[in-house]
Amino acid sequence: MLMTRIDRYILREIAAPTLLSLLVFTFVLLAGRTLKLARLVINNGVPLQDILHLLVDLLPSFLSITLPLSILLGTLLAFSRLSADAEIIALKASGLSLNHLLRPALIMALVACLVTASLTLYLKPLGYSAFRGRIFKILSQRTSVGLQARVFQTEFPGMVLYADNLDERNSTLEGVFISDQRMGTTPSTIVAESGRFLSDPKRQSLTLQLSRGQIHRYPQDSTEDTYQVIDFNNYAINLPLDQVGQPPGRQKVKELSLANLLKRVKNTDSIAEQFKSRAELHHRFSMIPIPLLFALLALPLGIQSNRSGKGGGFAIGLLVYLSYYLATSFAGTLVVEQHWPAALTLWTPPLLFLLLGTVLYRQALHERRLRHLDHLIRLVQGIWRPGRREN
Structure with a gap:
C-alpha cells in the first residue's frame, strides 16, 4: 500500500503530539520512581550510574503504559485540529472518505502494537527481573558498607x-x-x-x-x-531487603518470561497462583491491540471535540484512558481475588472499547453527532476552561 501525500501529512500531524505525549508522560513516571530510588543514594551511598541502570530496567514497564496513551492523545488532538480548521471538510470535498483519513492513524497504531507486543511479552518482564536482581546486588554489597561500628543501625525494617x-x-x-x-x-x-x-x-x-x-x-x-x-x-x-518496595524471594508473575509464565500456569498446584498467573498472561496479550482500539476511538472523538480546543481534547483523552485503566484493573481484581474466568474477564474491556469505537466511527462516517457525547465534551470543556462557561 503506497502512501499518498495526504497520508504523510496526516501521519505528521499525528506523530508530533504522539511523540510529545510519550516523552512527557514517560518523564513523569521516571521522575516519580527516581524519588523512591533516591533513598538508595541517601541510605546506602549508591552511585548515580547504578540509579540510571535501575531506571533503564523500568523503562519498558513505563513505555507499555505511556505508548497507548500517547497514540490516543496524538490521534485525538490531530483530528481535533484538522476538524477545527475545516481541513476534514476540505479533504472530504476533494473526494477522500473518512476511511482514507483513518489509514495513517491505523498505520501508526499498528507500529505501536508491534512495539507494545515486544514490551509486554519480552522486555517488560525482563526489565522487572533485571531491576530486582540489581536491587539485591546493590543492597547486599552495600549492607555492611553502610554500617558503622558502635552505632545503632536501623537500616532493616x-x-x-x-x-x-x-x-x-x-x-x-x-x-x-x-x-x-x-x-x-x-x-x-x-x-x-x-x-x-x-x-x-x-x-x-x-x-x-x-x-x-x-x-x-x-x-x-x-x-x-x-x-x-x-x-x-x-x-x-x-x-529484609524491601527498602524500595522490592522484597526478595520467589519471582513474581510480572517478572516471569513468557515461557516460564506458561509453565507456571500449567504446573502450579495453588489455585490462587494459577488465577494470578492466568491474569498476568491474558493481561499481557490484551495490551497488544490497545493502540489500534484507541486510534479507532480517537478519530471520531477528535472530529466531534473540535470546539473544545487542545485542552478539552487532552482532557477527553485522559478520561478515556482512565476509564480503560480502571476497567482493566477491576477485571484483574475479579480474576485474582474472585477467581472469575481470566480470558473472558480480561478481554471484556478491550472488546467493549472496540464496540464503542466502532459505533462512534460509524456515526462519524455518516456525519452524525452523538448528543450524549456533545454533553460530555461540553462538561469537560467547562471543567478544563471554567472561565468560558458563561459564553
Missing part, C-alpha cells in the same frame, strides 16, 4: 543492629547486639560474639549468620510471666 567492631572487607562483625521487633508480640534481643553477612543471589536473600550467643524473648501475649533464654552456637537471621 523492624530491627536495630549494633556491633562493637566491623570488618567491611570480609562483611564480619564482632560483639553483636540485635533488637528484633518483627514478631510483634514476641520481641527478641540477640547477643552474639560474632556475625557474618551471607548473600544468596539465586534466592535473592541476605542472611546474618551469628556465632556463639543468646536469644532473649519475653512473650507479651502470654498469660504467664515467662522469660526465655536460648543459647546457640550458630543462628541465622534473614534480613
